[in-house]
Amino acid sequence: MAPALPRRLLPWLRTPPSSSSAAAFSSAPSRGCPLHAALARRGAPAAASLALYARIREEASPPTPFTFSLLLAALASSSSSSSSSPSPSPSAGCARLAAACLAHAQAFKCGALAHPVVTNSLLKLYCSLGLLDRARRVLYSGGAALDVVSWNTMVSGYGKGGDLDAAREVFAGMPERSLVSWSAMVDACVRAGEFGEALWVFDRMMREEFRPDVVVLVSVLKACAHLGAVERGRWVHRYLETGSFGGRRGNLMLETALVDMYCKCGCMEDAWQVFDGVHRRDVVLWNAMISGLAMNGYGERALELFRRMLQKGFMPNESTFIAVLCACTHTGRVDEGKRVFKSMQDYGIKPQREHYGCLADLLGRAGNVEEAEALLLDMPMEPHASQWGALMSSCQMHNDINVGERVGKRLIELEPYDGGRYVVLFNLYAVNGRWEEARTIRQMMEDRGAKKETGLSFIEWNGLVHEFISGDTRHPLTRKIYALLEDIERRLQLIGYVKDTSQVIMDMDDEEDKGIALSYHSERLALAFGILNIPQGVPIRIVKNLRVCRDCHVHSKLVSKLYEREIIVRDRHRFHVFRDGVCSCNDYW
Ligand SMILES: [Zn+2]
Ligand SMILES: [Zn+2]
Structure with a gap:
């Protein structure tokens, strides 16, 4: 035409x-x-x-x-x-x-x-x-x-556009609501990252006696996965099994969402059970299970499952390779990772930025930081700040000041208002006794008014998700929580726990502010809340938005032994399962 x-x-x-x-x-x-x-x-x-x-x-x-x-x-x-074509012309x-x-x-x-x-x-x-x-x-x-469809279209349009406020406003003003209206609103919350609100909207929908369909339940499972709200997730699972729902059998989207939710909540047994029960699998389901295993520290089993997937004749896609490279990273298999990366072309897949990033992370964590740096510099596309950030963690882990200094400065250039970027370089200088440079970095951070991201931890109990920030005093159980934390501190000292004082300047330590002596990192507050409320024998599951710091990692290990509790913490990067004084990550995170 x-x-x-x-x-x-x-x-x-x-x-x-x-x-x-x-x-x-x-x-x-x-x-x-x-x-x-x-x-x-x-x-x-x-x-x-x-x-x-x-x-x-x-x-x-x-x-x-x-x-x-x-x-x-x-x-x-x-x-x-x-618009889905790579470059729509203006x-x-x-x-x-x-x-x-x-x-x-x-x-x-x-x-x-x-x-x-x-x-x-x-x-x-x-x-x-x-x-x-x-x-x-x-x-x-x-x-x-x-009619009601007009309003639904508008709620869903705002939801997809990421404007949750506008979606809320239209939803509130609707003359009548259908199942699709509720579903669009739950979806809008999930897309905006307001997972707690998504569950709240879903509860209201159930109270108004709408029967949920596949679309809304998939959104709810996504919210549960993000919040680590496994009890709510299990409720959805049970709901699907009952006759009131058409049965999840054969609905791959729901089954994949269930596997993903269980994996992200660290419930691998349940994830396996759902996965094994699916007869007609597709590559998305395989990917969910493989990346779930890798994320939970079962690198070996993830690689095994990848081989099984290939044997069964499934074609891996881009996401499969990210999951497999991630599995290699968590088990430190450098050679296998390189082989897997190379094999991508055999399947006609061109490595994307994420694949290069995964390989660089694998190299860096294994101690080959220079090789990792070279890979990031040579890759055909510009690396993201998060990929440099991963390399920076490796430099910190292996105390490599040469590469670390270059990468640290690059990160500050890329994200001048992210305080966390200054903190890692500051620490690297300080640990190596380069005080002058450390002070300069700190000054630069203050001059630019760069802020650190607030640490947030979530814990689910009795169908509610409780949120804690560092040094939080908003929770109704605050007094009990702090009393228990002090008690834990005392008992830990008796068995020889010394606070990690290798950190040179306390408030520059890691990603989260320690603040005054009595304020604690968010996951410790959540942990104390868990010990107070969750019965012995039931694992304590915590979801945290930042990386777990070294001190809290030691703390959680000791508490798991002292209180005989299984503690599962999902941080920004991976899972930590603390049991009897050791962590599933083998102190490698
Ligand atoms: Zn901490
Ligand atoms: Zn760990």
Whole structure:
């Protein structure tokens, strides 16, 4: 189709059609018309859809609401199909936008917006183009007929666009709600990272006696996975097993979400059970199980499962290789990791930034920091700050000041307002006695007003997720928690625990502020809460947003022995299972 077509159509589209009464449209015999059938095909360029519409106006009977809903849907599909292509040209974007405006104007002139089906197609089109303000204007203009789908489209549009506040507002103002409305709202919360709110919205939905479907349950499982809320996750699992739900058997999306949730909560037995029970697997499910094993420290078993997947004839994809490289990293298998990386081309997969990052992390952790640095510098794309950050941890772990200094400075350049970046370089200088440089870095951090990310830990108990920040005093059990922590400190001292004083300046230590003597890192507060509430024999599960610091790691190991508790901590990078004084990561994290 000629690209100049929309311009040729413009004058023609400006003339109003002969009749503007909505009733006249709906009676037109549009179904079965070959032009309409052509318009219904998805993925055509916007200009082609407009040209079809023009022909319908010329040759067939006047356009009906059906015509407009087809036209608007065709334009929406043309936009989404082109936006997934690697580089949508700006002119194509303009053409879609112009086409959308023309179609909107025509629908308006013809009075087709008196039909909710047409309004909804228009809203979907604007949302798919990211034009949420325009969609909003249609919704609140008063000139378009609406139904519950219109509101749902708007909530979901804001959710996908990451604007949770706007989604909340539209959701709150809805005249009536359907299952899809609730599901869109839960999804909006999950996308915005408000996992606790997602569960709260889901609870409200259940109280209003909506029966959840696959879509909303997958979102709920995602929220549980992020919060480490395994009891809630188990509830979903039980719900799926009961007759009230159509049964999860055969629903791969749900089964994968269950495996992922159990893995991210550190419940490997349960994850295995679900995984083994699935008869028709796909590569996404294999990936979930392999990366779950790797993340939980079972590198050997992850690699075994990868081999089994290949034996069964499944084609690995990009995510599979990330999981497998991660498994090699956690078990320190440098040679195998290099082999796996090389083998990617045998499957026709070009290594992406993440794959280079994984390999560099593997090399760095194993002590080959120079090789890792060279890999990051030579890779065909620009590495992300997080990849340099991983190398920086390796430099710290192996106390390599030469590479560490270069990487540390680069990180500060890349993220000048992330205080954590200064802290690691400061510590590296300090540990090596280079005080002058350490002080300069500290001064630079203060001058720029760079802040450290707040440490957050979550623990689930009795269906509620409790959140703690460093030195938190907001929890109703604060007094008991601090009393227990002091008691733990005393008992630990008796068995020879000495606070890690190798850290030169306390408040520059690691990622989290220690602050005053009595304030504790967030995971210790969560741990004390767990000991106080969770019965003996039940593991204490904590999710933390930052990396666990050395001192807390020692602390957790000793507490696991002293109190005979299994403590499972998921930090930013991996799982730590503390049992009888040792950790599953073998102090390698
Ligand atoms: Zn700590
Ligand atoms: Zn550990």
